[in-house]
Amino acid sequence: xASRRLRSDLKTFxxxxxxxxxxxxxxxLKWLGERLGQVRDADVLARRFGxxxxxxxxxxxxxxxxxxxxxxxxxxxxxxxxxNSDRYLSLLDRLSAAAQTPPIYGSGHTRDPxxxxxxxxxxxxxxxxQWKRLxxxxxxxxxxxxxxxxxxxxxxxxxxxxxxxxAAAVLGKPARRTxxxxxxxxxxxxxxxxxxxxxxxxxxAARNGSGSLGFTAGLLAADERRQQRHLRHRWQAAWAGxxxxxxxxxxx
Numbered sequence: 001x002a003s004r005r006l007r008s009d010l011k012t013f014x015x016x017x018x019x020x021x022x023x024x025x026x027x028x029l030k031w032l033g034e035r036l037g038q039v040r041d042a043d044v045l046a047r048r049f050g051x052x053x054x055x056x057x058x059x060x061x062x063x064x065x066x067x068x069x070x071x072x073x074x075x076x077x078x079x080x081x082x083x084n085s086d087r088y089l090s091l092l093d094r095l096s097a098a099a100q101t102p103p104i105y106g107s108g109h110t111r112d113p114x115x116x117x118x119x120x121x122x123x124x125x126x127x128x129x130q131w132k133r134l135x136x137x138x139x140x141x142x143x144x145x146x147x148x149x150x151x152x153x154x155x156x157x158x159x160x161x162x163x164x165x166x167a168a169a170v171l172g173k174p175a176r177r178t179x180x181x182x183x184x185x186x187x188x189x190x191x192x193x194x195x196x197x198x199x200x201x202x203x204x205a206a207r208n209g210s211g212s213l214g215f216t217a218g219l220l221a222a223d224e225r226r227q228q229r230h231l232r233h234r235w236q237a238a239w240a241g242x243x244x245x246x247x248x249x250x251x252x
Contacts, residue, residue: 003033005162006095012126012163018103021094028091035079042072044194045201049220060216067205123167127175128251130160134182138239147196147228150235154189157182157242174250181247185238192231195224 007029010022046068049061082088134156141149164179199221206217241247 003029003036004158007033008159008162009166011159012130012166015126016104016122018105021098021103025091025094025098028087028094032082032088032091035075035082038075039072039079041197042068042075045198046072048194048198048224058212058216060210060212060214063210063213064202064205064216064220119170123170123175124251127160127163127167127178130156130163131178131248131251134160135243138243147192150189150232151193151196153235153239154186154193157185157189160242161186171250178242178247178251181238181241181244185235185242188231188235188238192228192235195227195231198224199228 007026010017010026010029014022049064049068134153137149137153137156141153145153161179161182164175164182168175168179202217202221202224206214206221
């Protein structure tokens, strides 16, 4: 999603951006991203449990599909309201102006950029911050991380991927390698997060539905939990690929 990528890139380049511009722009992108995310979440659930998911239909399943449709309609209405708002138009104007005149901050901030700074010297330093954040989250999570900790690791791996992809135009193969391996970790943990979110949605639907709906939701939730356990066996191998010296040497 473009808004998430932009938020991540702004976080990477925070040390050289005007803090006031960054504060307002990040807040507006987060506001927009929340509304886009609600539609995305509904679409993920529809792929898992919708009409094309290959699940045999029954009364409980039909009721679940109805819940999915209602949820997506509400999310779409909220997104439409956001896209028609003055706040969204103001955000577009601010981003358009920044594309023409980048809001570089060069006076007493974390990292004062200078005209003579070379991108190939500055980019590894900026990307390394995302790498360090990911490494800290993995080490803090330990051998048996919670679902929340895996979610935070996923976000950090996505931020490292986006940062490395941004650097690849200048730094080439080393940055592309890091981006590719971070994407592999992000993908495994993204599947895990989707399974966790699916179970949470199914449990809410079961609590507020009929007996047949609850029974169907319970069967589907059991499948999602099996998927979670499978993915928990895979993420460490993906992390090992990110953490190799070959992937991170250019950041040191």
